[in-house]
Amino acid sequence: MDLAAKWATGAGRNGVGSTEGDFHGFVAARSAALFRGALVLTGSRDAAEDLVQETLERACRKWRTISAKDAPDAYVRRIMVNLANDRWRRFRRTAQHPVDGDPVAPGDEYGRIDSRDQLVRALQQLPMRMRTVVVLRYFHDLSDAEIAADLKISQSTVRSQLARGIDRLRSQFPALSTPSSQQLTEGTR
């Protein structure tokens, strides 16, 4: 088991001599994964770096408590996604325009060369809560229960946000949504 995997399971703190060294070890092992999650969530390197920086500072202030938990990695991820949602709420109170990037025009996706780039850009246009649910499911591979616990919402809300998020994305990429795939999705909700 490598260091990153140990921290993901809570075993990484074993054998570390001090709380400070413990925190350094956690950051060394897990900051890249946190950053990748933040990058997908925010769509911007600068915003992701800011988000992880503040997440780690908050984690550092409570590190003695966090490091005693079974899964410090999950706890820090929870800090990060809630911080992202809090920031989004504050931002929406002061700005009424899209964050960055050109909006994706529905129906304009035919013939575009890089559908994956377009998918990521379309993901960034989802409301932050909906986007967070989609990212936690499809990037972090979390269950309904885990997502609900992270965001302090019900599992039924997770399922509805997930279904609406996927529907919104799929509606912008009809070429990627065959009738058979839609039927399959409906059968799994």
Next chain:
Amino acid sequence: MSSHDPRSSGCTPFEEELINAMNDFAHSTDSPAFDTTGMVHRTAAGAPPSSPVSPRP
């Protein structure tokens, strides 16, 4: 980590493409270095975070 695995349980082609898109984007740039020493020192001194929270979602 999870009991639910969308990668193996009824994932549609669209969902697979979404997963691939997120993974490609996530690995499109290197992770920056984070100043843990500064964080620890600021925490020990009871100082606020080094940079103000920018309203970027």
